[in-house]
Amino acid sequence: MNEIKCECGHINPEGTVLCQSCGKPVEGNQHIDGNDEQQLLNMRYDGTARRSQTYNRTVVDKIWNFFSSVKVGVWLIVITVIASGIGTIFPQEMYIPSTVDPATHYRDQFGILGQIYYQLGFHNLYSSWWYMILIAMIGISIVIASIDRFFPLYKVLKKQKPKRHEAFMKKQRVFGTTESSEVDITRFKQNLKNQRFKIFEQDGHILAEKNRFARWGPYVNHIGLIVFLIGALLRFVPAFYIDEFVWVREGETAVVSGTDGQYYIENKDFILETYDENDERFKEAIQKQGGPIPKNFQTDAVIYKRVGEPIPGAEPELEKVKEDSAKMNQPIKFGQFALYQASYQLNEFKEMTFKIHDKDNEDTNYGEFTVDLTDPETEYELDNGYRVEVENYFPEYELNDGEPTSVSKFPKNPAFVFSLYPPGDAQPETSFLGIGANIDASGDNQYKLGLVSFDVRDVTGLTVKKDYTLPIIALGGAIFMIGVIQGMYWNHRRIWLQPKSNGVWIAGHTNKNWFALRREIGKSIEGTHIEEPVDQHEMKS
């Protein structure tokens, strides 16, 4: 270490630009803060030795210097901004319908640009590796840049002495000289105190300082950002974060996924309310919408907890935990879990009852059977010897290229292929039944199956969340806010006064808002015969 001894006796570390005690510029180091090209001193870090400005030999030095540069930091932010913007041109993959193939969807919907977008991976931008790397680099940069500056800055502000070198005074942006024997120092100090400056004195030299804590604002807010990022990273650790989904039909009880079979939910009722079309206030808007506007989605539910260990094959023993309603914006919370109203299916078919009758006479009845649509049997034996086999079941029937298929396992549009075995006769009659369809497969069936009645119910879809990262993320956000407010709503101000044989010199520095500083100086010299200093920067421009 090549330490630098200043004429005031203070020993400064290598790379110091301005003596940490008296502020005298260290010869040969002025280029570091760019002071050699300027009349005024760069006071951003009070001319302290910063690692990034001092060493540049090893690989570690080079990496350190790269990440501690604000220029690099800004570039990283700018690149992230541009990339993020591009990511909003077309919808992200998570916002396109889940039934379509993204590979063709983007080309079909948005043409050649959409295809390029897809192939470059912008359809999944925010979880892509390079977006993550950008964010990670910003994180690293924040840490390194902060360490590089905080410790030297903290030390120099602690060590600073009121007695300053003349060169330091003259090269402050706000500087003035007064030649007068009537300068009223007592009044000056009182004025400063009235503006909540703290006064430090040394042999008649004065340092008035306020709001030093504002200088730590950026470091506090950067810590907040890092805490936030750590919280966001922890979501990739399964123990910290569970995101599952559960469908429950009205009247049924289902195990809450993601809870290891610990919790069960019973759906007592699902409610969908819409705004009254005759509501005076909203009439116009509802008409424009062309359909009802939903007002409330709600699941009235009971949450149970399993008692004891699960026994395979046995019904679990349940104990009621709470009865509550999940609404939009009002999740049900229990244990570490929360259930959010996320989706619903109205009027799903529950049961359908059919009867057998003569093809030409609907009034005949050879027996009825009821199909539970969530769990149909393969065969129904009727009392009078008739038998119906379920050859095929399509919960949500759709004709796809002439082939009957089911697009989901939810009985929203059920259809069946039934084989009917009349008593004794081994020859079955096959027919196809769906909503509004009743097709005789061979064309010469003797019997026909008819729908007698059906039962519908609603299904609610809830997301199951357990999230231990939320407190960390909230903490990061809170620290960030404290930091920005600390750094933005208070400014660090210093005023130096130096006694001269006939009069005084005065200089001032603030980390921002120079007009406000000059106003404060103006107030503190009122009635003291000290002349108003000038803004040397302004005079030049």
Next chain:
Amino acid sequence: MGDLLSISSNLLYAAFVMYLIATFFFGGTIRDKKKGRSRVAGNIGIIITIIGFLSQVGYFFTRWGASGHAPVSNLFEYTTFFGMMLVFAFIILYFIYRLDLLGLFALPIAVLLIAFASMFPTELSPLVPSLQSHWLYIHVTTASLGQGILSVSFVAGLIFLIRQIDQSKSSKHTSWLEFVLYVLVATVSFIILSSTFSALNYEATFQATVNGQDTEITYELPAIVGPYEGELVSENAMSPWFYAPEWMHGQNAAMKLNTFLWSLFGGLILYGLLRLILRKRIAASIQPLLKRVNPELVDEVAYRSVAIGFPVFTLGALIFAMIWAQQAWDRFWGWDPKEVWALITFFFYAAYLHLRLSRGWQGTKSAWLAVGGFGIIMFNLIVVNLVISGLHSYA
């Protein structure tokens, strides 16, 4: 209820007029060479501004009373509120720096915003379930206040640029500045055109297929561009010059493009007229009026408003938004376009603050950044809502 609603619109109208009158008083501060007189004009200006602001606050709460929810849930309500927050932010910065000229530029922009907002449907709309949360109000109002304060930096930046840019020769700076002024003029032309044709009850209805369904699309401006494969069914309506290409297949995509084209052309004509009358660049004609302002002071006002606005914006547009999103959609962040653009705004102003730390970024460069930041805010408000619609889409 109906009464409350009409009181509410009258209050908004009164605020609008007050802002216009206040603008003239702030304008009066330029002409007066004598310091004393100009103080009087400035004082009257700020008093009228405050009365106008209070009147608009009255609009806000009466409308709240009429609908039962805070009026920040459609594009009209939201943009009007943003205008109000801009005025509020101006009042704050006026009392810190007493810069009369700031009013001369800030108030017309607020007036423009409110007029612009009124071109969109103004009826009360019910809240869908996901919006029924106190966090919605807290989030939207704080975010909007933050945007309003940040926008003052645009106003100051604009003053700085008009004052400082060398108008003796044409340069990139002069062209971009004219472009910014042209955009403002085009907004005026949008307002004039929309209100004229709506006063005339103009309608041109098209029959077109949207997403495989036959739909009627009604234009309120004559159609320059018709919907893709659309067929004009109204009589006495101008037939379009051309039709939108196939990929513009959204319900109202072609209609929005049509309005956009009208505004661009209208803006060009208005701008051309201004140039003919002034016989020089618009900025060059305003420049002499600004000779007395101190550019350093204007620069500081621009910076200070970012310094004040950034934390407010972060709190409202990111943190409160996350709290609300966590409750409403079980995730605090979902990368929907509106969220991403709020993040972009945040990053942009963070970059601005970091750049201000280095030498050479004060003054002109940072004034341009302030203009860019306002561009991003308006993009998020208008383009993202009208074009890139996401979960938050109001229109």
